[in-house]
Amino acid sequence: MATDISTAAPTSEVRKAGRRRLPPELSILAVMIGMMLLFEVLGWMFVGQSFIANPLRLRIMILQEAEIGIIAVGVTQVIIMGGIDLSSGSVVGMTAMIAASLAQVASYTHAVYPSLTGLNPIFPVAAGLVCGLIAGLINGSLIALTKIPPFIATLGMMVSARGVADWYTNGQPIGNLSDSFAAIGAGWWPVIIFLGVAFIFHIALRYTRYGKFTYAIGANPLAARVSGINVERHVILVYMIAGLLSGLSGIVHTARAISGQAGVGVGFELDAIAAAVIGGASLSGGVGRMTGTVIGAVILGILTSGFTFLNVDAHYQEIIKGGVIVAAVVADQYRQRRRKGA
Amino acid sequence: MATISPSTAEIVRQSGAVPGAEYLLEVSNVRKAFPGVLALDDVSFRLKRGHVHALMGENGAGKSTLMKIIAGIYTPDSGSFKLKGQEIKLTSPLDALQYGIAMIHQELNLMDFMTVAENIWIRREPLNSLGFVRHEEMRRRTKELFQRLDIPLDPETEVRDLSVANRQMVEIAKAVSYDSDILIMDEPTSALTDREVEHLFRIIRALKAQGTGIIYITHKMNELFEIADEVSVFRDGRFIGEHKAADVTRDEIIKLMVGREITQMFPKEVAPIGDVALSVRDLCLEGKFHGVSFDLRKGEILGVAGLVGSGRSNVAETLFGVTPATSGAILIDGKEIKINNPGVAMDAGMAFLTEDRKASGCFLLLDITANMQIALLRHGHATAGFVNERKIEALCQQQKNRLRVRTPDLEEPIINLSGGNQQKVLIARWLMTKPEILILDEPTRGIDVGAKAEIHKLITELAVQGVAVFMISSELPEVLGMSDRILVMHEGRMTGIVDRKDATQVRIMELASQ
Numbered sequence: 001m002a003t004d005i006s007t008a009a010p011t012s013e014v015r016k017a018g019r020r021r022l023p024p025e026l027s028i029l030a031v032m033i034g035m036m037l038l039f040e041v042l043g044w045m046f047v048g049q050s051f052i053a054n055p056l057r058l059r060i061m062i063l064q065e066a067e068i069g070i071i072a073v074g075v076t077q078v079i080i081m082g083g084i085d086l087s088s089g090s091v092v093g094m095t096a097m098i099a100a101s102l103a104q105v106a107s108y109t110h111a112v113y114p115s116l117t118g119l120n121p122i123f124p125v126a127a128g129l130v131c132g133l134i135a136g137l138i139n140g141s142l143i144a145l146t147k148i149p150p151f152i153a154t155l156g157m158m159v160s161a162r163g164v165a166d167w168y169t170n171g172q173p174i175g176n177l178s179d180s181f182a183a184i185g186a187g188w189w190p191v192i193i194f195l196g197v198a199f200i201f202h203i204a205l206r207y208t209r210y211g212k213f214t215y216a217i218g219a220n221p222l223a224a225r226v227s228g229i230n231v232e233r234h235v236i237l238v239y240m241i242a243g244l245l246s247g248l249s250g251i252v253h254t255a256r257a258i259s260g261q262a263g264v265g266v267g268f269e270l271d272a273i274a275a276a277v278i279g280g281a282s283l284s285g286g287v288g289r290m291t292g293t294v295i296g297a298v299i300l301g302i303l304t305s306g307f308t309f310l311n312v313d314a315h316y317q318e319i320i321k322g323g324v325i326v327a328a329v330v331a332d333q334y335r336q337r338r339r340k341g342a
Numbered sequence: 343m344a345t346i347s348p349s350t351a352e353i354v355r356q357s358g359a360v361p362g363a364e365y366l367l368e369v370s371n372v373r374k375a376f377p378g379v380l381a382l383d384d385v386s387f388r389l390k391r392g393h394v395h396a397l398m399g400e401n402g403a404g405k406s407t408l409m410k411i412i413a414g415i416y417t418p419d420s421g422s423f424k425l426k427g428q429e430i431k432l433t434s435p436l437d438a439l440q441y442g443i444a445m446i447h448q449e450l451n452l453m454d455f456m457t458v459a460e461n462i463w464i465r466r467e468p469l470n471s472l473g474f475v476r477h478e479e480m481r482r483r484t485k486e487l488f489q490r491l492d493i494p495l496d497p498e499t500e501v502r503d504l505s506v507a508n509r510q511m512v513e514i515a516k517a518v519s520y521d522s523d524i525l526i527m528d529e530p531t532s533a534l535t536d537r538e539v540e541h542l543f544r545i546i547r548a549l550k551a552q553g554t555g556i557i558y559i560t561h562k563m564n565e566l567f568e569i570a571d572e573v574s575v576f577r578d579g580r581f582i583g584e585h586k587a588a589d590v591t592r593d594e595i596i597k598l599m600v601g602r603e604i605t606q607m608f609p610k611e612v613a614p615i616g617d618v619a620l621s622v623r624d625l626c627l628e629g630k631f632h633g634v635s636f637d638l639r640k641g642e643i644l645g646v647a648g649l650v651g652s653g654r655s656n657v658a659e660t661l662f663g664v665t666p667a668t669s670g671a672i673l674i675d676g677k678e679i680k681i682n683n684p685g686v687a688m689d690a691g692m693a694f695l696t697e698d699r700k701a702s703g704c705f706l707l708l709d710i711t712a713n714m715q716i717a718l719l720r721h722g723h724a725t726a727g728f729v730n731e732r733k734i735e736a737l738c739q740q741q742k743n744r745l746r747v748r749t750p751d752l753e754e755p756i757i758n759l760s761g762g763n764q765q766k767v768l769i770a771r772w773l774m775t776k777p778e779i780l781i782l783d784e785p786t787r788g789i790d791v792g793a794k795a796e797i798h799k800l801i802t803e804l805a806v807q808g809v810a811v812f813m814i815s816s817e818l819p820e821v822l823g824m825s826d827r828i829l830v831m832h833e834g835r836m837t838g839i840v841d842r843k844d845a846t847q848v849r850i851m852e853l854a855s856q
Contacts, residue, residue: 219705228688286707
């Protein structure tokens with residue numbers, strides 16, 4: 001009531017013309033560019049070469065974040081809806097194993113399923129996606145129907161899915177994958193898949209009923225219910241999409257590594273959450289954008305490759321990365337508070 | 343502050359030997375701007391010791407902003423601030439408390455999972471020499487405080503188990519416990535029943551007698567005349583005038599507040615009453631209410647009266663499927679419908695404006711368009727999942743103009759609107775679904791006189807168009823003025839339905855407190 005706009009009614013028409021809201025991603029985009037320039041300068045100072053003008057490095061930088069990015073696309077939607085998904089990394093491990101077991105070459109004699117070798121890559125991909133979808137369905141159903149906090153439900157899935165991954169081959173990696181499957185992770189494909197799903201869900205969030213409902217539930221679940229939204233169904237749907245995308249990320253990772261390993265994806269969920277949060281999503285729900293998340297993922301990538309480029313020890317990298325994530329959120333909070341004028 | 347007995351204080355005051363400066367608080371030429379809005383423009387305000395100074399004004403007039411400045415929550419852009427004749431500068435709410443300024447907020451600021459005692463003494467817990475909290479002592483102090491204020495609550499109850507009215511009493515006790523010189527009350531009675539309001543007034547009179555200065559924000563005229571000594575009126579961020587409460591009339595104040603005359607508060611038009619639209623038979627929600635039966639006809643406004651906690655809102659929630667009934671029948675246009683969730687109710691042509699704008703109405707973080715369109719999206723307006731943005735935007739614009747929502751544009755986050763304008767957006771949300779049965783729970787709570795009249799007019803218009811209206815309200819004049827019939831509830835039971843021509847305040851109150 002205090003920051004009441006109605007008192008400004010007489011001037012509102014005048015202000016209307018000059019008042020176009022800037023997209024909130026601009027500031028985070030500026031941070032991204034600033035970071036690149038910083039590494040550029042540091043590069044010339046300490047390593048004697050350019051950070052940006054190196055296509056190979058840029059490619060590696062984008063590739064390593066593509067898998068996180070695919071997960072982050074799902075996680076962003078979960079966060080906008082006021083939830084959280086801690087299970088993504090474990091689901092990556094689980095789908096990696098299941099997809100890999102169906103993608104082995106026909107000539108390999110010690111295959112997991114000797115009768116199911118040399119399959120068309122459609123089968124391992126479909127199995128991986130279904131696996132992610134089921135994990136998401138369980139997450140969503142637990143949250144929507146038993147009303148337990150998303151943190152707990154997905155924490156349970158995080159532990160269990162990792163268990164499934166380990167149990168599947170008793171921890172043995174699955175190798176000898178077919179070339180046609182490996183092609184999915186080759187070249188620019190991971191990046192194309194990442195940007196593709198980001199684009200699809202960017203459109204979905206902004207222009208479809210699905211998106212409007214997601215924001216509404218995150219902003220006020222009770223009001224959403226009173227407005228006739230089937231909140232339970234929508235919550236399940238969003239977690240299923242998040243699971244599906246985790247599965248997709250697991251497939252891409254397996255194809256890129258050309259091997260299925262039960263231990264992959266550890267910590268991916270946190271990187272994905274970090275990407276979303278750096279990109280402006282609010283953990284209390286109702287706020288967030290896919291474009292921001294993409295930029296957030298790229299920022300994480302710049303950090304990793306920038307430090308590697310400067311030969312910073314990996315341990316220091318992690319320490320600094322943690323600080324940057326927190327700083328991003330603090331800066332964002334500060335900005336929002338200033339905007340509210342309080 | 344040393345506590346002297348009320349009678350002594352009264353004698354001192356009447357003898358004219360008021361200690362210190364005449365004014366406890368003098369604020370002058372205060373200006374405060376928020377991005378895009380000048381909330382306060384050259385405002386001055388004075389508070390006398392031992393007086394109740396009421397602040398009146400429409401929502402958005404700047405009352406709350408001024409109070410937040412006095413309580414140290416906002417810093418003014420310019421202006422001077424004198425406390426007991428001394429120039430001071432507040433930088434935080436804590437600062438204000440230390441200067442002896444306490445505030446009871448409009449929003450309840452209690453911690454649900456802590457006890458009443460813990461809530462009251464938070465940050466001031468009595469500690470032992472090791473720094474541990476002395477719970478016994480805290481309980482004793484709370485008991486003492488409650489005895490002094492005559493509040494019958496157990497200090498050990500957790501706040502989440504209290505009713506809204508009792509929470510408000512705890513807030514009041516907490517503010518009083520600071521023994522401050524200045525106490526700011528921002529609409530303290532909006533959640534209280536008449537009996538509790540009386541109680542609050544007794545507390546206020548006792549504090550007055552002790553010399554406490556009280557700033558009292560309210561929208562209710564009768565309270566003003568009952569409790570206030572002075573009244574200051576604000577409009578559009580400007581100070582309009584200060585009067586002795588005894589010297590002004592209700593109409594004069596309304597005129598000052600809106601700057602125009604309100605010819606009629608409740609413009610009831612006679613609407614043609616049609617067929618039964620909604621028929622309720624023996625509706626029951628276990629533990630909340632039972633035996634509710636009524637017919638609601640097209641064009642009829644059925645007012646619902648009853649004290650807070652009588653089950654009024656539960657009936658509304660059950661009708662709309664938020665909490666499905668445990669037994670009984672709901673018939674719409676003669677057909678029985680099992681309303682298990684709000685979606686079913688909406689498909690049957692119902693709309694429901696909830697009681698609590700913040701908790702179950704607004705999506706505070708989202709913009710006006712998002713808030714308005716959300717109910718409509720259920721009824722199509724999307725092709726293959728894609729929302730027809732342009733068409734919906736046009737509909738929203740149309741509603742905005744029709745309801746005169748005051749905002750620069752539809753992309754404004756709803757949190758930046760005043761209460762009255764937020765309410766208009768929520769009403770627009772439901773009007774866009776073209777409802778045949780409109781359930782309104784406190785449609786004008788906490789909103790200013792101007793917006794109130796506009797909403798009343800709108801409800802009447804809708805009835806004339808044949809909409810059946812079920813309207814819950816705590817304000818008797820509103821119920822009496824607007825309704826064709828009035829359903830009265832008491833402790834989960836329906837105690838009667840009174841026709842407009844037989845309805846008087848006394849009759850309704852009798853039924854509501856049987």
